[in-house]
Amino acid sequence: MRWMWIDRVVELVPKQRLVAVKHVSLAEEHLHDHFPASRGRAPLPVMPTSLIVEGCAQTAGILVGHAEDFREKVILAKIGKFEISRDALPGHTLRYTATIRQMDKVGASTVGTIELIEHTATGSTATTIGSIDLMFSHLDNNMSGHEFPEHNFVFGESFRTLLSSSGISGNW
Amino acid sequence: MTRDEIFSKIQEVLVDALAVDEEDVTATARLTTDLGAESIDFLDIVFKLEQTFGFKIAQGELFPENVKQDPEFVKEGKVTPKGIATLRARLPHADFSKFEADPQIAKVAEVFTVDALVTFVERKLAAK
Known part of the structure; x- marks a missing residue:
């Protein structure tokens, strides 16, 4: 199983926008190491920011891949900008929204937002806590001229499982 | 402008x-x-x-494409005269005069x- 950092795709407007959610759980082992108790400090389980970036990249990457029916090998090539203002803690939900800004044969640029959804006894509230600009390369058309294996090693079984469990079907 | x-x-x-x-x-x-x-x-x-x-x-309009892969354009790591002529025709905004003196493909981006x-x-x- 590939490391998936989104739990479900909740909206897909092909070639335009994809929204995905990630539930932060105390059952995730890495939260116990990020950060463990140390002398004079209690444990502080916080979703690692690098994995939030990965979740955003998977959200946008699926959107870009889906636009060409997953024929292209879509690889994250550049993080143009990333800002985040709050920590995500166990019990929170992160909602990632990715939008394609530009796309051509060589790759795509996307913009994204990160929302933090806090659950309470009476409901939940969503707050935008970050934004991200990403660039993706279509590997087989990359400008450096490098060649890669023919099979699509990017969008494997894990991505297909995620899409089908999110109710998204297609001929891929 | x-x-x-x-x-x-x-x-x-x-x-x-x-x-x-x-x-x-x-x-x-x-x-x-x-x-x-x-x-x-x-x-x-x-x-x-x-x-x-x-x-x-x-x-391919602003930056070159399909040059490295074409054996007519690149031989032994250098862009051939035909390759340079093609680049000039395709990319008239770039100045290839210095590059022509030492046309190593690795240096083509320097134009x-x-x-x-x-x-x-x-x-x-x-x-x-």
Whole structure:
């Protein structure tokens, strides 16, 4: 199983926008190491920011891949900008929204937002806590001229499982 | 739009795309050697120029493509005279005169200076 950092795709407007959610759980082992108790400090389980970036990249990457029916090998090539203002803690939900800004044969640029959804006894509230600009390369058309294996090693079984469990079907 | 105005907008594009300081983006600065651009940055620059100036740039119109892979254009790591002629015809905004003296394919990206981008945009806007 590939490391998936989104739990479900909740909206897909092909070639335009994809929204995905990630539930932060105390059952995730890495939260116990990020950060463990140390002398004079209690444990502080916080979703690692690098994995939030990965979740955003998977959200946008699926959107870009889906636009060409997953024929292209879509690889994250550049993080143009990333800002985040709050920590995500166990019990929170992160909602990632990715939008394609530009796309051509060589790759795509996307913009994204990160929302933090806090659950309470009476409901939940969503707050935008970050934004991200990403660039993706279509590997087989990359400008450096490098060649890669023919099979699509990017969008494997894990991505297909995620899409089908999110109710998204297609001929891929 | 004057050449100076185009230069100023391109300066903003490159500061944003390459995370460089404005004063480093001079007319003679080379995108790769001086400003640190890598292959994906070229796509980023193409996208940002399209957004800034409101025109579409076809693949291979600003930066070369299919040159390295063609044995008629590259032999033993050097661009052939036919390859240089083709590059000149396809990319009239770039100055290949220095490159011609030592046409190593690895150095072809050095012809892309800030000035070449300004010329490219100037030509595109004039043709609009």
